[in-house]
Amino acid sequence: MSLMRTSTSTTSELRLDPARCDGTGICAHLAPDVIELDRWGYPLLPKGPLSSQDEAQARRAVKGCAARALFLERRPVD
Ligand code: SF4
Known part of the structure; x- marks a missing residue:
């Protein structure tokens, strides 16, 4: 039997x-190139995969969100 690993x-x-987000807008201050706020202070997120530079900022925003409303979802590249 052989185990095959794929990367x-x-x-x-x-x-x-959105059920957790309280609209404080801290995430946009931590990731200004990635997250914008709507007129009520709720985040507008980029659609699609993040560049590595944007991902670094997004990680800061995820860590800084006390409500734990933000998260990063990993997806395999097609
Ligand atoms: S995602 Fe988090 S930091 Fe951003 S507005 Fe919502 S609760 Fe605040």
Whole structure:
């Protein structure tokens, strides 16, 4: 029996749980190139995979979100 390992490239996308988000807008200050705020202070997230530079900022925003409303979702590259 042999075990075969495959390596899969992944990308990250920023996601929001709107039920947890309180609209304080801290995430946009931590990731100003990635997250914008709507007129009520709720985050507008980029659609699609993040570049590695944007992912670094997004990680800061995820860590800084006390409500744990933000998360990164990894997806395999097609
Ligand atoms: S920091 Fe978290 S709770 Fe606050 S606006 Fe951003 S996602 Fe919502």
